[in-house]
Amino acid sequence: MKLVVLACLAAVAVAAPQFPEDDPRHIAVLRDNRHDDGEGNYRYEFETENGISVNAEGRPGNVGQANVQGSYRFTLDDGTRVEVTYTADERGFVPESPIFPTSHPLPAHVPELLAIAAEQRRQGITFDEQGKRVTG
Structure with missing residues (x-):
């Protein structure tokens, strides 16, 4: 089973498009910070030159789950800047954003x-x- 999973991951990596830096589809990563203490506590954040940014902080929950707080931001084709903040814990994934319909x-x-x-x-x-x- 592990071999099948490894083979699938390798196939995905090989099939992923690789764009040279002078290709307009290449998006540079401006920031990529990660920290994991090995005890279930982690934090990461990254940002790309096209305005996508993500950050999250997680810690072990008291019933075996991970408790995560984070956000992500991106720009729509019409120029609208979208930001979503969220929590994910024993109650599930709860996103919040002014762009969501009410x-x-x-x-x-x-x-x-x-x-x-x-x-x-x-x-x-x-x-x-x-x-x-x-x-x-």
């Missing part, structure tokens, strides 16, 4: 309708599938 606010009448429905349930009023009042 739900629309409820129309003004919805809270009133929800209050009416709650009051009807409190009074024991029920309705059938067609919306006709059955009890209460």
Whole structure:
């Protein structure tokens, strides 16, 4: 099994495109800092000349997982700068960014309708599938 995994990794490395430095697709790495204490605590950060940057800091969690806090930044084709911060721990991966879509606010009448429905349930009023009042 290990040999198969090693062979796959070697195939990916050989197949990866290698761009010479004068090729416009070559992106230089401006910064690459890494630290790992061997006990599960680590930190890394890197930045490329096209504006991509990543940083993360991790430590062992109390239930066997890694607890990580980090961020990454990049620029969209339209020039919009995107930054995502995240945590990853026993609760899962939780990203945050102003670019993520958010739900629309409820129309003004919805809270009133929800209050009416709650009051009807409190009074024991029920309705059938067609919306006709059955009890209460």
